């Protein structure tokens with residue numbers, strides 16, 4: 001089995017959270033703009049490396065802080081490759097059997113979010129290990145998170161490459177790995193940290209991605225997507241949710257768990273050639289968001305009522321025309 005040492009840079013929204021984020025299938029804290037990685041064999045010897053820039057589609061404007069840190073500017077952003085291609089290349093690079101090693105827990109979380117937003121599978125991220133945890137245990141440090149810099153200083157590793165570049169940071173992370181006993185670190189990895197990482201994933205357990213529908217209608221009537229459980233307690237909350245349209249390829253439904261409160265179930269339809277794919281995710285919402293969604297449902301009901309009225313009127317007119325035609329004939 002190989003180890004993939006991964007580091008990424010991501011862009012963030014310029015100001016407060018933009019409204020369009022609500023329509024995404026999951027939270028998106030940052031949009032990945034660079035993936036840097038090294039492949040190590042089980043002796044921690046370097047086998048291969050990976051470095052791509054990615055063109056963001058949500059946070060397209062460079063956040064000033066991120067720009068200062070990473071040196072990424074608008075020009076470099078535009079030259080990046082689309083995320084789905086980059087993700088595919090990265091997975092090809094990772095190979096058949098691998099586990100991810102990262103400095104901190106942010107990278108894997110962000111990568112999972114980015115994959116989900118693009119309708120891509122994220123199961124392959126498991127298993128992954130946070131090297132900060134292994135470092136703290138093996139250097140007998142406290143439980144505080146340590147920066148990459150702290151670890152480099154601790155091991156007397158010279159830092160002459162620019163910081164905040166995914167490729168160089170991944171390179172430095174490799175240098176730290178080579179000072180640690182990774183096999184032992186993984187064997188001794190605290191189960192509490194593993195279960196915490198699983199907990200963080202918990203909201204995704206009720207995430208569904210189903211491919212290959214002949215039409216959007218087939219998606220909206222699929223019982224598998226209409227059955228929803230509470231992401232927190234797994235209790236079945238609904239077996240046939242009604243989808244309210246929200247934009248072209250997006251639908252939602254509201255559900256309520258007596259123990260855990262309100263959730264929105266979002267359904268996104270994407271085209272794949274002549275077929276349609278569906279991705280669904282259930283997310284907790286507060287009272288304010290609930291009110292906004294209820295308003296949307298109300299408006300959609302009013303529109304539906306108007307459509308019903310119009311078609312009723314049209315049918316009545318048609319019927320009247322018919323009657324007068326018959327009268328003429330008589």
Ligand SMILES: [Zn+2]
Pocket residue numbers: 230231232233234235257258259260261
């Ligand atoms: Zn619940």
